[in-house]
Amino acid sequence: MDENQIADIVSRVVARLGNGNGGAATVASTSKPAPASAPSNGGIGIYQTVNEAVAAAKASFLTLDTHPLEERKLMIAAMRKSALREVELLAKMAVEETGFGRYSDKVLKNTLAVEKTPGPEILQPIAFTGDNGFSLLERAPYGVIGSITPCTNPTETVISNAIGMIAGGNAVVFNAHPAAKNVTAHIIHMLNEAIISVGGPANLLTAVAKPTVESAGELMKHPDIRLMVVTGGPAVVKAAMNSGKKVIAAGPGNPPVVVDETANIEDAAKHVVDGASFDNNIVCVVEKVLICVESVADRLKAAMKSHGAFEVNGQNLKKLEKLVIERAPQGPGDHGVINKEWVGKDAWKILRAIGVEADESVRLVVFEADKGHPLVAMEQLMPVLPLVRVKDVHEGIALAIKVEHGFGHTAVMHSTNVDHLSKMAMEVNTSIFVKNGPSFAGLGYGGEGYTSFTIASPTGEGLTTARNFTRERRCVLKDRFRII
Ligand code: NAD
Numbered sequence: 001m002d003e004n005q006i007a008d009i010v011s012r013v014v015a016r017l018g019n020g021n022g023g024a025a026t027v028a029s030t031s032k033p034a035p036a037s038a039p040s041n042g043g044i045g046i047y048q049t050v051n052e053a054v055a056a057a058k059a060s061f062l063t064l065d066t067h068p069l070e071e072r073k074l075m076i077a078a079m080r081k082s083a084l085r086e087v088e089l090l091a092k093m094a095v096e097e098t099g100f101g102r103y104s105d106k107v108l109k110n111t112l113a114v115e116k117t118p119g120p121e122i123l124q125p126i127a128f129t130g131d132n133g134f135s136l137l138e139r140a141p142y143g144v145i146g147s148i149t150p151c152t153n154p155t156e157t158v159i160s161n162a163i164g165m166i167a168g169g170n171a172v173v174f175n176a177h178p179a180a181k182n183v184t185a186h187i188i189h190m191l192n193e194a195i196i197s198v199g200g201p202a203n204l205l206t207a208v209a210k211p212t213v214e215s216a217g218e219l220m221k222h223p224d225i226r227l228m229v230v231t232g233g234p235a236v237v238k239a240a241m242n243s244g245k246k247v248i249a250a251g252p253g254n255p256p257v258v259v260d261e262t263a264n265i266e267d268a269a270k271h272v273v274d275g276a277s278f279d280n281n282i283v284c285v286v287e288k289v290l291i292c293v294e295s296v297a298d299r300l301k302a303a304m305k306s307h308g309a310f311e312v313n314g315q316n317l318k319k320l321e322k323l324v325i326e327r328a329p330q331g332p333g334d335h336g337v338i339n340k341e342w343v344g345k346d347a348w349k350i351l352r353a354i355g356v357e358a359d360e361s362v363r364l365v366v367f368e369a370d371k372g373h374p375l376v377a378m379e380q381l382m383p384v385l386p387l388v389r390v391k392d393v394h395e396g397i398a399l400a401i402k403v404e405h406g407f408g409h410t411a412v413m414h415s416t417n418v419d420h421l422s423k424m425a426m427e428v429n430t431s432i433f434v435k436n437g438p439s440f441a442g443l444g445y446g447g448e449g450y451t452s453f454t455i456a457s458p459t460g461e462g463l464t465t466a467r468n469f470t471r472e473r474r475c476v477l478k479d480r481f482r483i484i
Helices: 003-016 018-022 050-064 069-085 087-098 103-116 154-167 178-197 213-221 234-241 265-276 294-306 314-324 347-353 393-403 418-428 439-443
Strands: 126-130 133-141 144-148 171-175 205-208 227-231 246-250 256-259 289-293 309-311 325-327 364-368 384-390 410-414 432-435 470-478
Touching: 050 144, 050 171, 050 205, 050 213, 069 087, 069 103, 069 154, 069 178, 087 103, 087 154, 087 178, 103 154, 144 154, 144 213, 154 171, 154 178, 154 205, 154 227, 171 213, 178 205, 213 234, 227 234, 234 246, 256 265, 256 393, 265 294, 265 410, 265 439, 289 294, 289 393, 294 309, 294 364, 294 384, 314 325, 314 347, 314 364, 347 364, 384 393, 393 418, 410 418, 410 439, 418 432, 432 439
Parallel strands: 144 171, 144 227, 171 205, 227 246, 256 289, 256 410, 289 384, 309 364, 364 384, 410 432
Antiparallel strands: 126 133, 133 470
16 A cells, blocks of 8 residues: 555545544445444444443343354454454554654554454353362453553554454444544444454443543443553553452553673564564663663674664753653652653654754664662653663672663563573563564564463453453253263
8 A cells, every 4th residue: 555545545534534523424434334223423332421331231132142253253364354454554644644753654553453362262251170079261352341452552452452352252442532532433443344344243342432541530430430541641540449359450660671791682672673673662672771781882882883774862852851751750660751742753853853864764762870860760752772781790780670660561681691680580580581682572473372462460361351351150960971
């Protein structure tokens, strides 16, 4: 698809979404017939109120329960096919609407969510047999799940949650970040359309047309929501934890990357630049602070420059700090405030804003910092990476643990010393720990294993899948059914 074709589709989608307010066009403008229950306000599953969105999802869930399991697999396959067809459009819409990230990286992220989020196959039953008979453990749906999504991975989170939650037999009500409501409404509409196209019920996925923090709060308290899944920063995690419901919370991170004297420096440099600049650093798992053993720090920095990093120091560093830090952290537990204007922006644009000429090949700004530098503690969400020198790997691991703030999210290490790798793996205690690769290998991009865009560290599920979106049920037959 070329730029013009994408631009044409974007304008048609925006027209259907009614200028972002879900008010103009109707589902009749789509290629599939509108289901009777679909609202005429911006797409299949998009409603004006939380109550309407929950009621529609509940009705849809009750219908889904009567559909054969095989049909659920068809729905997931149709969702994947439809989303894969439009990853370029989704990437373009997300960059345009939120102003964050890199188009090409968003294409990769959406493709990853479509292709590597596990479906129903991850829900294998467990059987116990013995002298006392047979017990079967199966995974049942919760019913209607509430999902609050971030502006940093808006469509990826919806795709990944939708596949996992429907695979588990649930319906979902989404509350998007207000800054990503149009692209979220679009992906929800498209996925619903795909489900309907293979005979699935309408409105398995719903959302409010104008999501706000208030509508998110309403969703958290709604009596028909059995499980809340939240993906975002500390405020939404705290609010969800106080909701009185079962919560799966995917919170913030500040992933440190440690490079020791035994590392393959050339590889480490490339991986750090690739990881820390991925989608302009807005992904929660990507490298946010670089900690390097003194003896190899110069070599690492030089190699990083050959892979797209640009170093700032002196007066330019002062200008950079002034530009991107709104308020530095004031003490323990306070992580400061980053200047949102520069979140997710290209490195070369940030450089030009401080008067440094840089071309578009620059992917990452790197600067030397002491341990107490505000950006070492802050989740910057922009391609600006502090490099801290330490005397040895032990000091490096201790600092990594400190700056990770106990989030338990993600950490990375480059080393060829098995003892060093094992020590950090054990001590850093994060949901994801990547060795000798870019952080995103931990998401299954260039690394083994499935993906998820909801990495639940505070509540402990890690990379969430349909297993986490289902409840366990046990059925026991006494004294029979063992066949040996
Ligand atoms: P954000 O916290 O500003 O918003 C996330 C969602 O929560 C949005 O839908 C927002 O409207 C809602 N929200 C915010 N405060 C709320 C409150 N008090 N009550 C109810 N709802 C509230 O985050 P963002 O800027 O969209 O995303 C970036 C943050 O999310 C970063 O901290 C990043 O690390 C984190 N994140 C984590 C994961 C993960 O899997 N762990 C994935 C993506 C993003």
